[in-house]
Amino acid sequence: MAFDRYVAICNPLRYATILTNSVIAKIRLAALTGAILLMVPLPFLLRRLPFCWSHNISHCYCEHKAVVNLAYADTRFNNVYGIIVTLFIVGLDLTFIALSYIKILRNVFSLASKEENLKAFGTCVSYLCAILMVYTPMVLSSIVHRFGHQVAAHIHILLANFYLLFPPMMNPVVNGVKTKQICDRVRLLFHWKNF
Structure with a gap:
């Protein structure tokens, strides 16, 4: 998505030639x-x-950390590997996202029109909201599982379910807010309720 945003904002006329099916497949x-x-x-x-x-396990799906907690041996290696995987995924993704946004912002600030700037920032803001919706629950769940030994079991379960359910549930809302037809319908809905 970061590369898609970069190409859409910085090279909109070449979008179809840069993001071909083979590039997307790769x-x-x-x-x-x-x-x-x-x-x-x-x-x-x-x-x-x-x-x-x-x-x-007391989860509704088989989460690695929940299974590790059932073992009666030293699980430090599993815990360290889990932290490394989480940091690697988040770190690598956020590095690529940051690089693309640095290039996007550099390009946006060079645009002449304020309207073009606002349109580009609108695209970026919805994407950043989508990123925060995915990574915040993931990192929070991982931290609580590894370091929150005094946290009640139902909080662990709630966070794990929140991590799986919240991002896909909210993604259409975040992307739909940009759509003019949806915004107009929501305004119309609230307008009718005011009378």
């Missing part, structure tokens, strides 16, 4: 390869841990 393949390389070790790290009591 970006997807790189993201998929990175995700696989980072996640494949997790089951093997879990397999080496001894579990003696209940294998029931």
Whole structure:
């Protein structure tokens, strides 16, 4: 998305020639390869841990950290690997996003028209909201799981579910706010309620 925003704002006339289907496929393949390389070790790290009591986790899905907490052995390596994976994913993504936004802002400030600046900033703001909606719950959930030993179990479950449900639920809202037809309908809805 960062590259898409960069091309859309900085090279709008060449958008279709830069972001071809093959380029998009290569970006997807790189993201998929990175995700696989980072996640494949997790089951093997879990397999080496001894579990003696209940294998029931109190989550509605099988979260790695919740399974690690069931082990009765030293789980420091699993915890460190989980932190490294989280920091790597967030750090790499935010690095690419920051680089693209530096280029975008440099290009936006060179635009002559204030209307063009506002349009570019509007595109950037909705994208930044989408980024914050994904990364904030992810980092918060990871930190609470690793360092919040006094936090109640239901808070861990709530944060994990929030991390999975909130970003996809809010993404259409954030992207829809930019759409003129949706904004007009919302204004009309609130206008009718005022009378």
